[in-house]
Amino acid sequence: MTCTPGPATFRLLDAYIGWDPDTDGGEPATHGIVGLDDPDGIRLAHRGAPEGPGRDALLPWFPDRRLAPGCRPGLWYLLVPGRRPRLLRRDVCAGGWPPVWSPACGPPPLEGPVSVAARGNRVAVVEPGRVRVWDREGERLVTVVTVRGARWAAPAPGGEVLVARRGTTDLRRYGPDGRLRAVVRTGAAGAVAGLRSGPGGSVWVLTDDHGRLRIHRGGRGGPFRQVTVAELAAGLPPGTLVAAGADGFCLREPGPEAPVTSCWTWDGEPRDTPPPVPAPYETSGVLLTRLIDSGIARCRWHRIRLDADVPRGTAVTAEIVVSEDGRYEDADWQRTAPGTADFLADQPPGRFLRLRLRLTGDDSATPVVRRVRLDFPRVTSADLLPPAFREDPAADDFTERFLSLFDATLAQLDRTIERVPALLDPDGVPDRALPWLAGLLGLAYESGWDVPTRRALLAAAPRLYRYRGTPWALREAVRIVFGVAPVIDEAAADRRWARVRAAGAGPEPPERRGEGLGTVRLFGRSAGRFRVGGSALGAAPLRAFGDPDADAVAAHAYRFRLLLPAGAADEGALARLVRRQAPAHTVGSVRTGGSGFVVGSRSTVGVDTAFVPLPPPVLGGARPLRLNRDAVLRPGPRGARRGVGVGVVAAVGVHTRMS
Template identity: 70%
Template structure:
């Protein structure tokens, strides 16, 4: 649809293709940017020893400072004051920290405590050479575990204690009395700076390898693997700890007037919250590419597009330089206007291009660059103009840049048109788009249907519409939604009012006009003085003369096993799929007669007809007898698959 004569060549820079960053030290100013392996894009680095994150502040609710440990209850906390060998416990009612053991000392504990851990009513204090374990929130000393250079501990289910030692990420397992249970190999790299246990004996590790913090998940009999913060949050509820600095820590709790923040010093005394921390990211960074080769001598580079999210307080500045031999000066760089992420290349022709991004922020946010696209060589709709319009070099340059504005607009329209078939593909659109796509096709979804069921209905919609009103379409719709194939029983086939041809296979006498009544009154329903006992059904509704058209014609039943579907939802589906002139009903069977469970046909089960009804005896109408024979005579018995369906409306006795 565009007017460009040839398809343009382009080069992408992202995490999938590669960012082609220049080697360290080859270009001045490179640094402060991370995320080259992240599909989300590159961004400013975090402050501190873990520039690529996640940050320590983000993980505090799950891995608190080693001096803190959540206790039993949402407001209970233990606070270790290592310099004074104090262990404090926060009162859940008053919110004040009080000593666990008077006179505020650690009885039988380590001389130099470094961390504390708690789970329920169990408590552990980690020192430089031992771990002391208490029960009943410190009232009873359970045991002392002597281990070399312990750093972190966690209380696991089954009266087990996990200990991480300095210089290793393997965990040592002990019981509360100090009995050794083995070593849990994690295979993680770095130093363990956080240790937690979760449901199902799951163990969560937080490690620091000097460049980034990593969360690992595993357990006994399960290998450890790297996990995301989202997985951690889904498995472990976060604590109320929100910040921890050198001045103290803060807890966000529910107060009488709503959520409130309470801050304390490291001695357990109240303090003011202070201003929120804003120095999460570095304030500036740059990214420089290596020389990008077009493979075309004297190439005229066309366009640069930077796909980025730029929050308030941040900026992204793009600069490029084009060279033929790889050499350039600082004054040769072309800088785009601030805030512009799509611009034309205004450089002399050259085979190589180098790009430089300058990212800046206020410390509290960072821009994220998702992708960069470089278009070359320059191809515009000006190439289709007569040569007379391109004789003047200055006018030709202006014409190309002017027409590039329209070419860019047409290219966006082309991309939308090219993607249009994908918008109608139920397998490729997001889940939230499925109701909109169903509205285009005239479909409606039940609230309880999952995305998989909705996609299957949309994919089958063309064939369902083409064969709508047929038993196949109804069965297919029920199968897609409820996962079970129903039996569609058309009641008109159960009542053969008259037949004007020989029986199938030549069996039986021929039926001709005059030998059988068409829609005879006495055969359609029981009439006093006109029907023989046992030869006509009993009915007490409708017009008898309209029985052939109303009693059975245009009526059907959908039969399903019991518990296989929601009956009300099934009725709504049948009403939407049935033709307008038909009347459908839904019936689900009970436990019924299950062949192969306790009975075997032909061994201990017999299908026999019901006894002959005798009026005046023990016969009760509509309960113990049938006052008419089956379609094959009064002595044929029950025909499985002909008139009766085992487990649905047939009782085997």
């Protein structure tokens, strides 16, 4: 489509090719700018931080070690160290910070607490040599982890606890019984400055390497990788902490009409004035490149394009100078207006070009320049005109500049057409185009889903649509989003009526396919519900509701339950996913596991409870063991049992317990 006589060459300035800062010049190559090796681009530096985001900008996701957000809106835990350490809990109704435990009936006092963390209804306190975890918002102690040098902790799904020790970035994963399960290598430099467990089993780690803060994401068995603040905001819901200083902290919470900011001291007392918050960004920065060699004598440089994000209150200014031998005067610089991201080089021919970028802001935001493209030599559609139109040098220069407007528009259309196939590739489409591609396929994303989950859903969409409405499709969708395979309990399988189902419906193994006619007996109405004069005693269930003649379609018909262990997924998001994936004629319900078996109600192993090893027997103490009930004092000839074993005698309550 383009009308230019031939392709032009270009030079890129970015983190991959290099920004070519001038290291030999008289003036500094960079000032107030960071990110020369960051693929996201260069930006203004944070004050007090040589590289990356400042600590104040990360408070909504990584609060102070003395603060931890709870599961309910407005619920916060505040750890008050000192001579008499306490753990306080934010009471929204009362407006204060009452203690979690009363002095009369509380647990053993805290001993030199270091940090506090929370997830769901569980809260963990790190103390020297151990980590204690309570559930029910501090009512019941469930886990005590013995570990030296613990600094940070984070409750994880499945009752696990992640612990980071002082001076290292490796994480230690402990089970619900307090035993070490694995040591996770993050591969990051420095020390851990924050630890969070996010949705879908994700783990977020903030590291401090000599003042340089970096964010890392891992989980689901995958390796840790460095991420940006934008990825952190998309994958982990932010909290309401907006400021923290030596004298206190501030929370900004939703109000009846506008957000309300409340400030408190580190003892839980209200404050009238918020603590001072330092300005996050520098207000100006400069990048000066070295002489960029085109390799062409008397080269006519053509076009300079900037790929940048410029928020309100910020600006990016580009300046260039062209010379044949590398010498120039200050008056030779071509200066553009702030905000100009695409302009033509109005310079005499020359082999070398030097670029200067100026970034400015109001200390609350920063522009980000991802890439600069330098096009040379000048190639336009004017080269296709007859020589008679190019005899006058002044007119020829105007004609080239005028036709460059149309050449740029046609080239943009060419690039759009060339990149259309990439927009339909789930692995190659840009992150910001994922919602658009999902809209073409009729998919709806939740705000908390990360980018890998969205791409996995797009890749699996054709197969999910093919088997939509089957248990396999519903189970697969939940596995992709939440990283755990659910149990689907179809109520129709429990009723005493035969089901008609074609063999091989869905990509399920044969053992999971339903029984059809000819393989199960057709029970009569007398077996479906007890009837006087027709049902044998003990052969039919007792029911006293509804029309007995409608039992075949009304009792359990088109109903199912989706079961997951406690803490495996957000129940609200899971219910919305089930409603979108379930057939329209069915009625589905979602239930996550409880605290144990419930007598008189249906309970599922792996959902409501789990078989865990018995704790080591310890006589005496605050909770003494009862002989022949709580522990096994003498192991067997093959050592202590660690759980239920296949092919050997394993007794519940002797070798293991249900938790």
